Amino acid sequence: MTETAPLTNAARPGETTLPELRTPPGQSAAGARERTALALLGGLLRTTRPKQWVKNSLVVAAPAAAGQLFSRHALTQVALVFVLFTACAAAVYLINDARDAEADRAHPTKCRRPVAAGVVPVPVAYGVGGTLAVLAPAVAVWLTPPFVPALLAAYVGMQLAYCVSLKHVLVVDLVVVTTGFLMRAVIGGVALGIPLSRWFLITTGFVALFMVSAKRYSEAVQMAGKAGATRALLTEYTTGYLRFVWQLAAGVAVLAYCMWALEEGGVPQESVLPWRQLSMIAFILAILRYAVFADRGTAGEPEEVVLGDRALALIGLAWLTMYGLAVANW
Incomplete structure (x- = not known):
């Protein structure tokens, strides 16, 4: 009678063997860390709503209307303002989703948002969002005219106030969102000193x-x-x-x-x-x-x-x- 060696990690009835157990321990741990990091980065990116970035293209409106868009200086400034405004908007989305994580988990569609789904931990969303909210206006202080960082800071403050309370106030919620669009259109002109x-x-x-x-x-x-x-x-x-x-x-x-x-x-x-x-x-x-x-x-x-x-x-x-x-x- 041939003796059979005992199986390790054998699956019990109704269970399946985990794939990770069939890979070398060092490689499995490294692969898991890499997948976790990639999932976190992807979740952070999705939380910043890339589809919404198209709204920030409004920063070209005032320079285009004035016919001052196609010089090297104008293109550089407008591109910089676009990036900074996108960073501010991303900060607001991250902080908003972190704050609303519990409520979003009970929502039929918002529960799939990375923060609500647990892909992005709430402290990480707060940390990255807060960093962007401070960093974008700070960079603008060094690289743009004085009113640009003021507008960016005002936008972040207004949107955070909206997330906390203003979105629950009749009519004011419409005004705040509308003002956000208007600020996008104004900031490009402010960055280039164009009369509006x-x-x-x-x-x-x-x-x-x-x-x-x-x-x-x-x-x-x-x-x-x-x-x-x-x-x-x-x-x-x-x-x-x-x-x-x-x-x-x-x-x-x-x-x-x-x-x-x-x-x-x-x-x-x-x-x-x-x-x-x-x-x-x-x-x-x-x-x-x-x-x-x-x-x-x-x-x-x-x-x-x-x-x-x-x-x-x-x-x-x-x-x-x-x-x-x-x-x-x-």
Whole structure:
């Protein structure tokens, strides 16, 4: 009778042998540490919401409107401001997710966020977020004009206040998010010392309010009958009120943009066509097209609406082309 050597780490009935036990102990430990580090880095990156970084491209708006975007100094400053603003926004997301980790774990979709899922420990999220919140304005002090770090610090402070309490205050929550968009558009001009047109500020502010209130309206429509399933504050708004806000904002934005387009009146001698005036058509079409999604209650994420609808993307490209030609006086 042949004697069989006893099996080590044999699987009991109903169990499976762990793959790690079949690899050398040193390699297994090193591999586990590497996978943990990669998972942590990936979780931190996902927590900073890379899809939302497209919003920070608004920093080019003021320099582009003034036709001062394409010098080496301007490009360097705008790129730096973009990175710093992205760092500040990332800090806010990290701190917000760390603070809301317990609540997010009870949410059907937010429970998959890295902090709520345990991929990123809460202390790590707080630590990285706090570091970015301090480091970005500090770097701006050395590399940008004085008002840039002030704006960055104000943005971080305002957004953290929003995370803690302001997001629970009616109307104020809309104002804070809208102001965040406006600050993105302003900071590029501040970094280059460009005077900001009043119509530029009004148009940017009310386009932002239009998109923010359309998003809230869409959330309210989709959560009808499921009170408390998403933002608690939505139970305080009515869909009629939110519809009124995005319609009002759209109207003011169109009016302000038309005032900008007609501000100079005539056509510059070196310009082939009145591009400023013609760009009003594309701008109004873009607002009307976006309003279709708002009316349906499907304008949840602005970047997904703009990039996901081919017609809206083409209208936006046409507007961008005419806007650029108007700035260049071509």
